[in-house]
Amino acid sequence: MALRHASRLLNHGPTVLVSSVADGRRNLMAAAWSMPVEFEPPRIAVVIDKSTYTREQIVRTGMLALNIPCRALADLTYTVGSVSGRDAPMPAQDKFDRYGVASFAGPELGLPLVEGCIGWLECRVISEPHTEQAYDTFFVEAVSAQSDPRVFADGRWTMDGRHPQLHTLHHLGAGLFAVAAETVQGKVLAGSS
Amino acid sequence: MALRHASRLLNHGPTVLVSSVADGRRNLMAAAWSMPVEFEPPRIAVVIDKSTYTREQIVRTGMLALNIPCRALADLTYTVGSVSGRDAPMPAQDKFDRYGVASFAGPELGLPLVEGCIGWLECRVISEPHTEQAYDTFFVEAVSAQSDPRVFADGRWTMDGRHPQLHTLHHLGAGLFAVAAETVQGKVLAGSS
Numbered sequence: 001m002a003l004r005h006a007s008r009l010l011n012h013g014p015t016v017l018v019s020s021v022a023d024g025r026r027n028l029m030a031a032a033w034s035m036p037v038e039f040e041p042p043r044i045a046v047v048i049d050k051s052t053y054t055r056e057q058i059v060r061t062g063m064l065a066l067n068i069p070c071r072a073l074a075d076l077t078y079t080v081g082s083v084s085g086r087d088a089p090m091p092a093q094d095k096f097d098r099y100g101v102a103s104f105a106g107p108e109l110g111l112p113l114v115e116g117c118i119g120w121l122e123c124r125v126i127s128e129p130h131t132e133q134a135y136d137t138f139f140v141e142a143v144s145a146q147s148d149p150r151v152f153a154d155g156r157w158t159m160d161g162r163h164p165q166l167h168t169l170h171h172l173g174a175g176l177f178a179v180a181a182e183t184v185q186g187k188v189l190a191g192s193s
Numbered sequence: 194m195a196l197r198h199a200s201r202l203l204n205h206g207p208t209v210l211v212s213s214v215a216d217g218r219r220n221l222m223a224a225a226w227s228m229p230v231e232f233e234p235p236r237i238a239v240v241i242d243k244s245t246y247t248r249e250q251i252v253r254t255g256m257l258a259l260n261i262p263c264r265a266l267a268d269l270t271y272t273v274g275s276v277s278g279r280d281a282p283m284p285a286q287d288k289f290d291r292y293g294v295a296s297f298a299g300p301e302l303g304l305p306l307v308e309g310c311i312g313w314l315e316c317r318v319i320s321e322p323h324t325e326q327a328y329d330t331f332f333v334e335a336v337s338a339q340s341d342p343r344v345f346a347d348g349r350w351t352m353d354g355r356h357p358q359l360h361t362l363h364h365l366g367a368g369l370f371a372v373a374a375e376t377v378q379g380k381v382l383a384g385s386s
Contacts, residue, residue: 176350181372185368
């Protein structure tokens with residue numbers, strides 16, 4: 001898909017899976033806190049806690065991928081958000097292997113992207129040491145963007161109920177996710193003047 | 194509600210209404226792009242474009258309120274996101290008056306809060322000139338937090354379908370909103386080890 005549509009994938013606040021790799025070791029975590037900050041170039045802010053193994057990896061490599069999970073992946077999303085990849089007993093037991101997550105290589109950066117998700121962004125970190133330190137907030141720019149055309153095509157989401165398992169997840173807390181299960185079209189109100 | 198729960202109101206990425214006031218003139222805009230960055234203290238990042246009248250006001254006053262609209266307010270949310278308050282013909286025709294929006298005063302800062310919303314945060318801007326300029330991103334700290342107890346109480350959302358008109362909106366684009374209409378409870382998967 002066109003990069004100018006990349007930020008649109010995150011416009012409505014879905015929870016994402018952050019994937020990364022360093023020294024041949026992959027990792028995967030959930031992040032409820034992300035948002036676009038610009039459409040062109042496609043830039044995104046994402047909060048990644050100092051305690052995470054993902055943060056170690058992305059600080060080292062300057063790269064991360066944002067994968068957008070759907071209802072069918074609620075258990076995986078909660079699980080990878082609850083278990084640290086730092087605790088993996090050996091490289092063969094990264095979170096992809098441990099939970100049987102299939103992945104494919106991103107087209108620009110070769111990052112591991114999660115099969116079964118409905119959107120994928122490979123991103124380069126824009127170095128912002130102050131906000132990374134003060135707010136755990138990383139600004140990144142998408143350099144590749146892909147989507148599942150059943151729910152996102154031509155820059156538009158079509159979550160119209162034909163594919164209910166592919167609707168996005170929005171973390172309320174403690175593993176409870178809201179699902180973007182319905183849509184409503186807003187109309188411009190007539191002013192009183 | 195307790196301030197330690199304030200960020201939880203935005204955890205799942207709802208579209209918000211930003212209200213502000215300067216020199217006795219109120220304004221209201223929609224912002225799809227916001228996210229918490231910390232629970233305690235309750236800090237939030239929100240993108241406010243340089244072209245907006247809201248930005249003029251909050252730069253001047255250092256204060257804004259985040260109101261969380263619900264399905265019943267889809268038309269208002271789209272409308273105040275499409276029309277600039279700078280174009281108001283006179284003070285009596287700010288967007289609250291123009292669209293018949295009732296408001297009440299916030300308890301800490303006296304900001305105009307939107308009736309019919311389901312959550313309200315009064316916030317002070319934390320001055321971050323670089324990210325404001327480079328990414329239109331404002332970091333703010335909530336100093337008061339309130340919610341509609343029918344859908345948010347004791348730090349938890351309960352969007353279980355008893356109040357479908359009170360579920361949150363998530364802007365997909367062009368006035369089409371996803372509604373957080375259902376929920377799913379994630380379970381922790383057993384690892385393969």
